[in-house]
Amino acid sequence: MTRKTMELEILRYRPEKEERPTFETYEIPFKEEWVVLDAINYIKDNIDGSLSYRWSCRMGVCGSCGMMLNGIPKLSCAVFLRDYYPDKVRVEPLTGFPIQRDLVIVMDDFIHKLKEIKPWIIRDEGQEQSLEEGEYLQSPAELAAFKQYSMCINCMLCYAACPVYAIDNSFVGPAAIALAQRYNLDSRDHGRELRQDVIASNEGVWECTFVGECSEVCPKDVDPAGAIQRGKVSGTIDYFKDVLMPWGG
Amino acid sequence: MKPYVREYPNTWWLSRRPYFLFMVREFTAVFVAAYCVFLIYFVYKLSQGPDAYYGVIELLRSPLSIILHIIAFIFAIYHSITWFNLTPKIFILRFGEEQVPPFLISGANFIAWVVVSAIVAWIILVV
Ligand code: SF4
Numbered sequence: 001m002t003r004k005t006m007e008l009e010i011l012r013y014r015p016e017k018e019e020r021p022t023f024e025t026y027e028i029p030f031k032e033e034w035v036v037l038d039a040i041n042y043i044k045d046n047i048d049g050s051l052s053y054r055w056s057c058r059m060g061v062c063g064s065c066g067m068m069l070n071g072i073p074k075l076s077c078a079v080f081l082r083d084y085y086p087d088k089v090r091v092e093p094l095t096g097f098p099i100q101r102d103l104v105i106v107m108d109d110f111i112h113k114l115k116e117i118k119p120w121i122i123r124d125e126g127q128e129q130s131l132e133e134g135e136y137l138q139s140p141a142e143l144a145a146f147k148q149y150s151m152c153i154n155c156m157l158c159y160a161a162c163p164v165y166a167i168d169n170s171f172v173g174p175a176a177i178a179l180a181q182r183y184n185l186d187s188r189d190h191g192r193e194l195r196q197d198v199i200a201s202n203e204g205v206w207e208c209t210f211v212g213e214c215s216e217v218c219p220k221d222v223d224p225a226g227a228i229q230r231g232k233v234s235g236t237i238d239y240f241k242d243v244l245m246p247w248g249g
Numbered sequence: 250m251k252p253y254v255r256e257y258p259n260t261w262w263l264s265r266r267p268y269f270l271f272m273v274r275e276f277t278a279v280f281v282a283a284y285c286v287f288l289i290y291f292v293y294k295l296s297q298g299p300d301a302y303y304g305v306i307e308l309l310r311s312p313l314s315i316i317l318h319i320i321a322f323i324f325a326i327y328h329s330i331t332w333f334n335l336t337p338k339i340f341i342l343r344f345g346e347e348q349v350p351p352f353l354i355s356g357a358n359f360i361a362w363v364v365v366s367a368i369v370a371w372i373i374l375v376v
């Protein structure tokens with residue numbers, strides 16, 4: 001019996017020896033139970049040990065193995081080879097980010113954006129509860145109001161799917177805005193106004209043209225596109241409140 | 250070592266079907282907007298008396314105008330349907346732990362659309 005094989009076409013970038021990235025094709029054994037990441041690990045172990053990429057959990061939790069597979073951002077540990085077999089799979093680093101090396105992207109901008117929206121619970125002056133007073137209580141309904149947005153694993157697939165971000169990196173982007181909503185909608189948080197500087201700015205929700213692909217590619221059903229549109233609605237309400245009730249409503 | 254920044258082609262919207270459909274949705278907005286401008290012009294003519302009004306009506310009867318109307322109508326329908334389908338993302342209604350299912354939100358829009366259209370049709374055709 002001949003062994004079934006398959007081809008992976010991987011974008012390689014070795015800055016020490018080449019000016020620009022080039023595709024290289026690798027032949028790998030085809031296995032029913034292999035995900036694309038297994039095939040890439042096979043290449044690293046058996047064909048070219050210099051191939052660089054990020055991964056860790058191999059179970060769709062850590063969010064580090066995001067890549068473009070045939071032009072669509074995916075977690076490479078969550079897609080089976082059999083979904084492509086017998087066709088060739090084109091593997092590229094996530095779109096919209098600079099390439100450090102091979103499939104490894106530079107994510108500094110994303111990390112900076114996450115920080116910028118102050119992703120922690122902010123309490124009003126004097127509202128901080130001391131340790132003796134215990135935790136801030138929350139009902140299941142209050143949890144449900146933001147839970148979806150807290151499921152993000154920072155895989156950046158949504159950024160890679162977003163043409164707005166690819167064209168203009170100043171856009172705060174889907175995951176960061178969804179994360180801001182996660183805290184804004186948290187009953188224990190009072191920090192919405194502080195986050196609005198970033199969220200309601202031109203680089204924030206208003207940069208979004210609602211292509212909607214971020215939500216389609218999100219592996220955790222966070223629906224960042226929805227988070228952004230809700231941000232636009234509440235930003236608009238703020239604006240009218242300001243205009244109609246300048247003394248504060 | 251210098252990270253490599255790949256160029257993002259201007260033809261990105263042709264690279265995948267969802268991007269292309271997004272562009273179509275945005276493009277149809279041009280026709281919706283143009284038709285609004287036309288309606289304003291129409292009302293303006295109406296304010297200028299019967300002669301001006303019937304002049305526009307005559308213009309509307311030309312084959313070119315009918316073709317433009319059909320095109321604008323198809324695009325307006327496409328635009329409305331795509332946006333109504335997106336409303337559940339924008340408007341999330343919760344009762345306690347439960348979220349109102351998305352199809353009810355978009356469904357409400359479609360029902361309102363049909364009802365309003367029926368009322369307008371009734372006013373024009375019957376009254
Ligand atoms: S919102 Fe979804 S796609 Fe974006 S980083 Fe979070 S988990 Fe990944």
Ligand code: FES
Binds near residue numbers: 059060
């Ligand atoms: S390796 Fe952790 S998400 Fe794929």
